[in-house]
Amino acid sequence: MIEVSDAPIDTAALQRSLTNPAAGGYCAFEGWVRNENEGHKVHRLEYEAYEPLVISEGEKVLAEARERFPYLEARCVHRVGLLELGECAVWIGVAAPHRDEAFKACRYIIDEIKVRLPIWKKEHYASGDSGWVNCERCAAHGFAD
Amino acid sequence: MIEVSDAPIDTAALQRSLTNPAAGGYCAFEGWVRNENEGHKVHRLEYEAYEPLVISEGEKVLAEARERFPYLEARCVHRVGLLELGECAVWIGVAAPHRDEAFKACRYIIDEIKVRLPIWKKEHYASGDSGWVNCERCAAHGFAD
Amino acid sequence: MKTITVRYFAMFREHAGVAEETLRLDARTAHDVFESTRARHGSTEPNGHCKVAINDHMADWDSPVNDGDTVLLFPPVAGG
Amino acid sequence: MKTITVRYFAMFREHAGVAEETLRLDARTAHDVFESTRARHGSTEPNGHCKVAINDHMADWDSPVNDGDTVLLFPPVAGG
Numbered sequence: 001m002i003e004v005s006d007a008p009i010d011t012a013a014l015q016r017s018l019t020n021p022a023a024g025g026y027c028a029f030e031g032w033v034r035n036e037n038e039g040h041k042v043h044r045l046e047y048e049a050y051e052p053l054v055i056s057e058g059e060k061v062l063a064e065a066r067e068r069f070p071y072l073e074a075r076c077v078h079r080v081g082l083l084e085l086g087e088c089a090v091w092i093g094v095a096a097p098h099r100d101e102a103f104k105a106c107r108y109i110i111d112e113i114k115v116r117l118p119i120w121k122k123e124h125y126a127s128g129d130s131g132w133v134n135c136e137r138c139a140a141h142g143f144a145d
Numbered sequence: 146m147i148e149v150s151d152a153p154i155d156t157a158a159l160q161r162s163l164t165n166p167a168a169g170g171y172c173a174f175e176g177w178v179r180n181e182n183e184g185h186k187v188h189r190l191e192y193e194a195y196e197p198l199v200i201s202e203g204e205k206v207l208a209e210a211r212e213r214f215p216y217l218e219a220r221c222v223h224r225v226g227l228l229e230l231g232e233c234a235v236w237i238g239v240a241a242p243h244r245d246e247a248f249k250a251c252r253y254i255i256d257e258i259k260v261r262l263p264i265w266k267k268e269h270y271a272s273g274d275s276g277w278v279n280c281e282r283c284a285a286h287g288f289a290d
Numbered sequence: 291m292k293t294i295t296v297r298y299f300a301m302f303r304e305h306a307g308v309a310e311e312t313l314r315l316d317a318r319t320a321h322d323v324f325e326s327t328r329a330r331h332g333s334t335e336p337n338g339h340c341k342v343a344i345n346d347h348m349a350d351w352d353s354p355v356n357d358g359d360t361v362l363l364f365p366p367v368a369g370g
Numbered sequence: 371m372k373t374i375t376v377r378y379f380a381m382f383r384e385h386a387g388v389a390e391e392t393l394r395l396d397a398r399t400a401h402d403v404f405e406s407t408r409a410r411h412g413s414t415e416p417n418g419h420c421k422v423a424i425n426d427h428m429a430d431w432d433s434p435v436n437d438g439d440t441v442l443l444f445p446p447v448a449g450g
């Protein structure tokens with residue numbers, strides 16, 4: 001399941017929802033708002049998402065990950081709106097029988113959602129400036145001109 | 146920092162201790178007690194550790210991981226004693242500037258501590274039997290005859 | 291001529307000054323719609339690395355557009 | 371002859387029936403100590419895949435043992 005949230009992500013509650021008696025390995029990833037990007041001091045971040053396609057593309061990503069690295073449970077939540085330094089922008093949790101599938105599925109999910117989901121990030125700098133962050137590697141992922 | 150604990154692992158408090166303003170990616174791994182192993186229904190698990198060498202070898206593993214995949218913060222806690230199904234036996238958390246180092250350092254740490262640290266696992270089966278779990282792959286890691 | 295609703299996101303919305311507009315266009319593909327909006331808003335934004343959706347389904351730039359479609363123009367995603 | 375304290379862990383402890391014992395042994399290396407304890411306890415446990423430490427430092431099987439050393443015998447770890 002993938003969700004978009006404009007409230008802080010309750011990672012503990014999310015993790016509890018992945019409880020499964022056959023799970024021996026659990027891997028989680030969190031993206032945190034850090035204080036700089038490419039030399040700019042970041043003050044806060046703003047995320048915008050187009051939710052209908054975040055959900056439909058996100059569910060595809062979760063299904064692909066399950067096919068490649070059979071897991072038992074997985075969830076993903078992405079924040080939108082204004083985030084302060086240190087806040088969790090994206091959370092992914094995966095429970096699997098063994099650690100190998102848990103790690104690989106979690107990594108697959110974050111790598112794919114970063115390039116495929118319609119989510120945009122605007123950085124607000126300490127200088128007062130702001131700017132939308134582009135994906136320099138998108139060209140490698142089949143985006144058209 | 147690596148620790149051995151005979152009480153349930155407070156993963157939320159541990160994660161908070163890894164807060165770092167330069168961290169953009171956080172990866173956590175948890176090993177959970179699952180309900181079967183190699184066809185045997187597992188009732189509970191018992192972990193025994195030799196703490197002085199868990200600590201000294203564990204700190205070496207954390208230092209090796211930092212050298213290979215420069216991270217900002219990392220901690221590991223391993224439970225000992227009797228654990229029930231679903232309990233967390235081992236927790237590792239890594240905060241890094243980007244997700245690649247976070248994932249790779251976390252994976253390196255769990256893979257190495259599994260084969261190098263003096264920690265033994267006894268499975269108690271639903272049948273009433275119990276048995277120490279051996280590492281079939283240890284031969285590949287330089288254990289002598 | 292077709293009636294096409296165009297939705298702009300993130301930097302595209304800021305550049306166009308509107309989130310959505312309905313246009314009468316002589317457009318065959320999603321790419322034609324994109325080029326029309328670029329001309330309309332005098333865009334000098336880089337036009338590479340973008341994605342497009344039609345009626346809430348991800349589409350290709352050469353996907354055909356039909357009268358009444360909603361075309362969503364997505365600038366490069368956050369990535370990284 | 372050397373005075374060596376031997377500590378047993380997990381399945382080794384259960385097999386020996388003691389966690390620790392101090393022995394007088396004619397042993398040159400950690401391996402010699404291990405073989406003496408196997409003979410002493412009539413062990414048929416697999417002797418491969420084990421590790422050894424001397425005085426709380428990981429050691430090799432051909433590491434020398436000195437009078438007064440404590441040798442820790444580690445059965446295969448949980449792994450997996």
